[in-house]
Amino acid sequence: MSFWDVLCWIMLPYAAITVFIVGHVWRYRTDQFNWTSRSTQLLDRKTLGWASPAFHYGALAAIGGHVIGLCIPESWTHAVGISEGSYVWIAGVAGGVAGLVTLAGFLGLLYRRTTSVRVRQRTSWMDIFTYLLLTVLILMGCWMTFGWTLFTDDPYNYRGSIAEWWRSLFYFDPDVEAVHGSPFIYQLHAIVAWLFWGTFAFSRLVHAWSIPLQYLGRPYILYRSRSPQAEPMPRRAGEVTETTGRSPR
Amino acid sequence: MKVRAQIGMVMNLDKCIGCHTCSVTCKQVWTNRPGAEYMWFNDVETKPGLGYPKRWQDQEQWKGGWELGRNGKLKLKAGGRLKKLLSIFSNPDMPQIDDYYEPWTYDYDQLIKAPLSEHDPVARAESQLTGRRLENGIQWGPNWDDNLAGAPERIHQDPLTAGIEDQVKATYEQAFMFYLPRICEHCLNPSCVASCPSGAMYKREEDGIVLVDQEKCRGWRFCVSGCPYKKVYFNHNTGKAEKCTLCYPRIEQGQPTICSETCVGRIRYIGLVLYDADRVEQAASTPDESGLLAAQQGVFLNPDDPEVREQAARDGIPDDWIRYARRSPVYALAHRYKVALPLHPEFRTLPMVWYVPPLSPIVNTLETDGYEADPDDVFPAIDNMRIPVDYLANLLAAGDSEVIRGVLRRLAAMRGHMRKREVLGEHDEAIAATAGMSVEEVEDMYRLLAIAKYEDRYVIPQAHRELADNLMEQQGSCGLDFEGGPGNCGAVPGKSPAGAGAGVRKAQTEIEGFMLTEEGEDDEPVRLDIIKMLGHRGDGSRGGSDGDTGGDGLADPAGAAG
Numbered sequence: 001m002s003f004w005d006v007l008c009w010i011m012l013p014y015a016a017i018t019v020f021i022v023g024h025v026w027r028y029r030t031d032q033f034n035w036t037s038r039s040t041q042l043l044d045r046k047t048l049g050w051a052s053p054a055f056h057y058g059a060l061a062a063i064g065g066h067v068i069g070l071c072i073p074e075s076w077t078h079a080v081g082i083s084e085g086s087y088v089w090i091a092g093v094a095g096g097v098a099g100l101v102t103l104a105g106f107l108g109l110l111y112r113r114t115t116s117v118r119v120r121q122r123t124s125w126m127d128i129f130t131y132l133l134l135t136v137l138i139l140m141g142c143w144m145t146f147g148w149t150l151f152t153d154d155p156y157n158y159r160g161s162i163a164e165w166w167r168s169l170f171y172f173d174p175d176v177e178a179v180h181g182s183p184f185i186y187q188l189h190a191i192v193a194w195l196f197w198g199t200f201a202f203s204r205l206v207h208a209w210s211i212p213l214q215y216l217g218r219p220y221i222l223y224r225s226r227s228p229q230a231e232p233m234p235r236r237a238g239e240v241t242e243t244t245g246r247s248p249r
Numbered sequence: 250m251k252v253r254a255q256i257g258m259v260m261n262l263d264k265c266i267g268c269h270t271c272s273v274t275c276k277q278v279w280t281n282r283p284g285a286e287y288m289w290f291n292d293v294e295t296k297p298g299l300g301y302p303k304r305w306q307d308q309e310q311w312k313g314g315w316e317l318g319r320n321g322k323l324k325l326k327a328g329g330r331l332k333k334l335l336s337i338f339s340n341p342d343m344p345q346i347d348d349y350y351e352p353w354t355y356d357y358d359q360l361i362k363a364p365l366s367e368h369d370p371v372a373r374a375e376s377q378l379t380g381r382r383l384e385n386g387i388q389w390g391p392n393w394d395d396n397l398a399g400a401p402e403r404i405h406q407d408p409l410t411a412g413i414e415d416q417v418k419a420t421y422e423q424a425f426m427f428y429l430p431r432i433c434e435h436c437l438n439p440s441c442v443a444s445c446p447s448g449a450m451y452k453r454e455e456d457g458i459v460l461v462d463q464e465k466c467r468g469w470r471f472c473v474s475g476c477p478y479k480k481v482y483f484n485h486n487t488g489k490a491e492k493c494t495l496c497y498p499r500i501e502q503g504q505p506t507i508c509s510e511t512c513v514g515r516i517r518y519i520g521l522v523l524y525d526a527d528r529v530e531q532a533a534s535t536p537d538e539s540g541l542l543a544a545q546q547g548v549f550l551n552p553d554d555p556e557v558r559e560q561a562a563r564d565g566i567p568d569d570w571i572r573y574a575r576r577s578p579v580y581a582l583a584h585r586y587k588v589a590l591p592l593h594p595e596f597r598t599l600p601m602v603w604y605v606p607p608l609s610p611i612v613n614t615l616e617t618d619g620y621e622a623d624p625d626d627v628f629p630a631i632d633n634m635r636i637p638v639d640y641l642a643n644l645l646a647a648g649d650s651e652v653i654r655g656v657l658r659r660l661a662a663m664r665g666h667m668r669k670r671e672v673l674g675e676h677d678e679a680i681a682a683t684a685g686m687s688v689e690e691v692e693d694m695y696r697l698l699a700i701a702k703y704e705d706r707y708v709i710p711q712a713h714r715e716l717a718d719n720l721m722e723q724q725g726s727c728g729l730d731f732e733g734g735p736g737n738c739g740a741v742p743g744k745s746p747a748g749a750g751a752g753v754r755k756a757q758t759e760i761e762g763f764m765l766t767e768e769g770e771d772d773e774p775v776r777l778d779i780i781k782m783l784g785h786r787g788d789g790s791r792g793g794s795d796g797d798t799g800g801d802g803l804a805d806p807a808g809a810a811g
Binding site: 033037038039050052118121211212216220221224225226 | 325330331333334336337338339340341343344345346378379380381438439442443446447448450451452453454455463464465466467468469470473483485486487488489712
């Protein structure tokens with residue numbers, strides 16, 4: 001193992017994971033006020049109307065694809081009878097659609113952020129850095145999907161290499177050999193992705209953890225007592241559910 | 250029955266002179282900072298007019314508030330929970346800042362730094378969003394259509410004129426207008442709270458004030474679109490929602506909001522209303538829109554009713570709050586005299602800032618035809634008033650003009666009665682009777698509407714600190730009650746256990762007991778002067794006298810009722 005192997009495939013991932021976890025805990029505990037989507041819809045809603053949903057839904061689909069691709073070992077899909085050929089075909093088409101939708105939305109958002117002066121004024125250096133990483137990641141992701149999976153005679157099977165290494169990180173037994181020989185673009189994508197996760201906690205992206213799913217099961221009207229000793233929502237919420245037509249207790 | 254207390258407000262539109270002092274003082278206190286430039290927690294609109302933001306009243310456009318589903322159940326007009334989550338990445342009903350206006354400042358430096366020239370230097374407008382010069386000039390601003398400015402082109406863009414276009418004219422001879430000051434309604438059934446996916450918005454149990462938890466807000470923006478009054482704003486600097494707080498730090502001290510405190514026309518009244526929390530949803534679900542006013546009045550509880558008072562005490566409402574509720578000018582105007590009306594009851598949020606519709610001008614449009622209204626015969630004039638009853642009905646009564654007529658009749662009767670008494674020296678019970686009121690009621694209402702003093706207009710109980718956090722103990726205002734210290738702050742010497750633990754707690758309750766009770770505190774002979782000062786700090790002599798006289802005054806009706 002060379003120095004670069006250790007740096008890129010062991011140190012960087014673990015450093016990024018550590019910063020990711022510690023950074024989130026730190027930020028959640030100290031910086032609730034800045035924990036927001038930092039929406040700019042108020043300033044300019046024109047392009048946002050289609051670009052933002054496209055980007056977000058595309059990205060969610062792409063994230064789902066990554067989870068499936070990286071977490072589920074090849075042997076499992078074989079076991080349920082999905083051949084390598086059909087897996088590549090399914091993953092390529094689904095990933096291609098997700099990638100294109102994400103890319104289109106992202107370009108829309110990028111266009112809006114650069115051309116709308118109002119929105120540009122609200123853009124921080126951290127935002128620019130995040131946009132930069134996303135640009136690189138999305139473009140590489142699309143290229144890998146189309147150039148290395150869909151429109152090629154010999155689709156690259158990352159599940160036999162990169163994914164093995166990725167999973168091995170979480171067994172605390174990094175399998176650096178698995179990365180060797182994988183195409184450079186896959187390696188670069190992985191390295192940039194670690195930078196992305198390492199800086200995630202300090203960017204506006206933290207709003208991703210605040211998807212308000214609890215809204216689905218919550219009474220509409222919330223009451224809180226001035227008293228700080230009293231629990232704010234859950235205990236009191238029951239009382240008022242009569243106003244919302246949901247069963248109180 | 251579950252009794253809750255709500256701080257409510259009534260504004261007497263008859264007396265609003267449109268000076269915007271409320272807006273300006275509110276702005277100075279709350280929204281004079283980056284990201285909040287365009288926000289006016291309090292604004293004063295000229296009616297008819299577009300309002301702020303433009304056409305906010307048109308819920309077909311903005312989808313604010315509630316509506317009844319096909320099954321008769323209450324639902325958010327903008328859609329349910331799932332629809333909200335699915336459209337979270339781009340709120341389809343979100344206003345753009347241009348719907349309010351693009352905030353600007355002026356290049357004042359130019360006035361000082363411009364080189365000597367033949368013509369005076371000019372400070373040009375710069376956007377506060379971009380810092381750039383507004384190349385197209387200022388397109389819209391706060392109160393752009395103040396006093397009917399631009400009315401000939403725009404008056405029928407006012408959603409309230411729909412269907413009564415023939416009655417709303419912009420020609421000088423036929424024009425009418427009045428002012429509508431607006432703050433957050435602190436609704437009993439707030440659709441902003443219901444729209445907030447994060448659960449950051451809440452209604453305070455103690456006083457019903459609706460607030461945004463700035464730490465919990467994640468900037469999803471549904472409160473902005475969900476509020477039919479468009480009184481929740483998005484701070485484009487912090488990415489969080491903000492709204493009128495009803496100046497809760499002042500209210501907790503028993504002081505009126507800053508907009509009320511500074512109101513030149515003394516149009517505002519603040520007081521408590523007790524209501525039945527169990528009946529809120531049922532009232533908001535009233536099938537017929539014109540029934541919503543009566544339904545909301547039905548939710549209010551009569552604080553003079555001993556049963557209500559007992560239940561209120563059981564539900565944890567402090568005794569002094571119940572006494573304040575009995576003196577509430579808001580309850581009196583909204584329920585006892587029934588001259589105040591909710592703003593747009595058809596939004597089904599059960600708003601708690603109510604309005605006395607403007608009676609003046611009683612000038613008849615027929616005057617130009619040689620007709621002159623008889624000052625003693627005010628009732629026929631109501632239907633020939635300059636402000637069409639139908640317009641007021643669209644604003645304050647979900648289109649039911651009979652409600653407006655009823656209110657205007659009571660107000661006109663009051664004027665007629667007082668005119669006879671004061672100008673002609675006659676005592677005539679007939680006028681009051683025609684409005685279905687007794688002479689006493691009419692004269693009480695007159696006192697409240699015309700000559701009420703500060704302490705009659707603002708009947709605000711102090712917040713109970715012992716029910717929340719003991720700030721005084723936290724701040725260490727009492728320097729004797731520390732661990733192992735001598736103790737006795739606020740306690741009778743020798744009576745309180747000298748020491749920590751229970752002693753501190755005892756002393757603390759006695760301080761509170763002194764600070765918060767208003768009557769019967771003389772059962773203990775000795776009190777430290779410093780505590781007396783602390784106890785009356787914050788409300789000053791006014792609060793003190795209010796408590797003293799109010800306490801005595803309140804004891805009588807209590808006895809009478811019981």
